Amino acid sequence: PNPSKHTLKPYYVTTPIFYVNAAPHVGHLYTFVLADILKRWALLCGDRPAVMLTGTDEHGMKVQRAAQKAKTDTKLFCDQTMLQFDRLARKANISYNRFIRTTDPDHKEAVQHFWRELNHRGYIYESKHEGWYSVSDETFFPQSAVHLIRDPATGRKIMVSKETGREVEWTSETNYHFRLSAFRYRLLRLYDDNPGFVVPATRMNHVIQEVKKGLGDLSISRPAERLTWGIRVPNDDSQTIYVWLDALVNYLTQAGYPFADRTGSGTEWPPDVQVIGKDITKFHCIYWPAFLMALNLPLPTQILTHAHWTMNHAKMSKSTGNVVNPFFAIDRFDVDTMRFYMAYDGGIADDTDYDNYYIIQRYKKLLQGGIGNLASRITRGKRWSVHESVRYGAGQDLEMEPMGKDHRTRLAKLRAQVKHHFGSSNPREALHHIMDVLALTHKFITHYAVWRIVNDPNEKAQRDVKIIIYYAAESLRICGILLQPFMPSKMERLLDMLGVDETRRSYGYAGLGSDLSYGIPKGDLGAGADTSLFPPLTSEL
């Protein structure tokens, strides 16, 4: 262990905290998986500890109404749904450090402290507020952002948000406001100085346009008689803190806010990356940095906004109900298959339509037929020893034709390229890159037809076999190491099959020839298709 590791600021990654108004669906699984991959990647690179935060957003009108509808006590209702999100995180092998709930006592203290600080610095004032409130989005919309439509379900005329299509209700009340308008210039400076603050760039541009259009002040409390379910405004029991202000502070609560040191040094603050869905861009890319700026707190380095999973091209959503149950999906396809599918097909810029057909295609072609097939061919080969090939083959060349040279070059460059894609917060590109190299390895061994050469008693042929097996084994080992963040259990098994020592599975060993000690499988490989890395699927469609 590196002794300085513990004095370094940990890598800090967060997910949004999920509303507990309904059960999780595969859209939530996607966010979990993306954030978990980023955390595991940081650990794989091994230069500092890593912290991942997830949890549930339990206050507000939306949850209060869902509990009323279920005729359940609100806290009890939260306790029940919260467990489903936590259960999903565990089932999906999400390595979070804390599952935070906004009903946790330390969070409540952090929010009230945050409020007092904003107030102390003169950023809060009281005034009358009128506007259209969407409970579903937990946000006010100005008149220009709503329109009247006929509800297709009931035929009733209703007012909805133009942006989200969700129903809004007219609200007129006195409440507290945050001087968001005072931050317009500083926000634009932030975006200008940090073009990577919001990923992808298209969404960054959209945020800049929004802020350029102008920013009004933000209502940050509701009368307690309207919204009872929430944290009270300090020194004013008649008002409840707005659920989004409450929710955003969760990221600070984890780091131990209020900080002993003003900037939070000595903790994991600030986040290196915050993963969110594109639906909540405004809250994280405009309101959130403004809140932090108001208190002179360090800002997150990057907000990674991802696209949505759709069903028949409509956004999967709890309120609409067009959702896929992630528990069933994991039971059916296995956790690592789902993690793989989400990361391989899931969009950052563009939405993806969820489809079992593609899960099965990816499984058969890339996992079972690709990496699984390669692993069993190499590790179960009766007529060669991986161990011997590795010791012999390192640094040796076949009289390499372009095919072999290309393969070797790609292997040698792979880890740096994967790191590059992670550096631009693009695990999907990283994954595609790794899978492309595996496909090339497949071509490589097919091209040299090693199972034919092995029959040739000629000394040169026997040497060539070892060299070919060496390069194929290196591909599996390197890809196996680099794929660990995506498919932790399967890759553990693969590296065991290859006999890679547990202490040699980090980024530093992912170079070509970085480990020459492997090749003797750990444990019994088992026989038959059902014991292979990616066994045949039991059900197809």
Ligand code: ME8
């Ligand atoms: O917005 N595709 O909570 P939420 C991909 N509590 N991701 C999806 C998705 C889909 N179809 N549907 C949801 C909230 N998500 C607030 C957040 S943070 C301080 C407060 C994911 O339960 C996506 O990450 O509505 C989205 O941002 C998140 O779930 C919203 O979950």
